[in-house]
Amino acid sequence: MVRHAARVRRLIGLTGQYASVDEDLTGAENLVLIGRLLDLRGADAKARAARLLEEFGLAEAGERRAGTYSGGMRRRLDLAASLAASLVGRPDVIFLDEPTTGLDPAKREDVWNIIRRLVTDGGTVLLTTQYLDEADALADAISVVDHGKVIAHGTAGELKHIVGGQTVLVRPADAARMGEAAAIIAAVAGRPAESPGRDVVTVPVEGDAAFTEIVRRLDAAGIAVTELSLRLSSLDEVFFTLTGHGTRQEEAACPAPRHSTAPARCWAM
The missing domain is CATH 3.30.70 (Alpha-Beta Plaits)
Structure with missing residues (x-):
């Protein structure tokens, strides 16, 4: 990461906990702007923006200001923007920091489906979440983090057996x-x-x-x-058994997969 910082940036995408789109721009303009900042030609940036808007179900809203979008639409635009930040193809590793925070159940399911599609298309997703049913539904591997330290790691099934029975x-x-x-x-x-x-x-x-x-x-x-x-026991019960308390905001830090060429999978922390 120190010696090849530029290359690393080309291989990763990041979506933070809060939507980082420009509310004064349209959905399409947000995505075109990112493409232009990354030195894509104008026509290429517009073509990529159109593809991403279609893929994320925002084609009809592409010419509307992002400030008029619902929370779910803004989150989908933010996810599209994280993909647009890759110069060639999709990012190999996508970091998602609590991507469904504040979304209603229907919009949350929309984001889940997007994450599943990212993995199906060959990406590795590193997801932080306080919703343990989300980790259960999406993750191939889960790390439980308490006070900044990984205290357990495994599949959802393996972690549930910690509680036993x-x-x-x-x-x-x-x-x-x-x-x-x-x-x-x-x-x-x-x-x-x-x-x-x-x-x-x-x-x-x-x-x-x-x-x-x-x-x-x-x-x-x-x-x-x-x-x-x-x-089996729920992951909430597992977390409580391991830590003696519920999930907290500060416990959303976790390490990434060691190599970007790992098989497509979704990690949750």
Whole structure:
């Protein structure tokens, strides 16, 4: 990075936590400006801007000022700008710092799909996020960072096994039968059931045999359910187990993959 700084800049793209687009320019002008700053000819910069606007679902809004864009549209324009900052093709490594902060669920899913497409197209994405369901949904590898230090690393499945065991969740169709359902799953698991919500009960179990027995007993008791699942611990539960506290703003620093020619993948920290 010190000896070949210019080359490194050609290989990476960066999208910060907050959109860095110029609100007084149109979406197209923002992307053309970046191309021109990187010495692309005017025609080439306009052609690349048009391709990126189309790819990120902004073609119809390309001639509107960025200041009129919604939060989701500005985030998509920011992602497009990070790609436009590569002189030749796509960046090999793309750094995304909390790209979905402040977005509603629909726009968040849009950004997720963009990230998946970046990886499918051969890029490596290094993502920092405080939304651990986001890491679960997107990442091939996850590093858990606490007070600036990596305290665990692995796939989502590997990290979930840190907590150990699985959890059965039951949501009775008739809320009046919650107590009966809780008694059944507690008896099978050999430990008290918990109620994380008004109409749902959960209990940790060891292995899927307990789940099968719970299903049998609920059926025998005539307790209909609207939800019945066996799941691993969530990444939020993993983080709390590892650190003893929830995620925090200052814990979003993490190391990058060692080599830009690594297989296409998404890392989350």
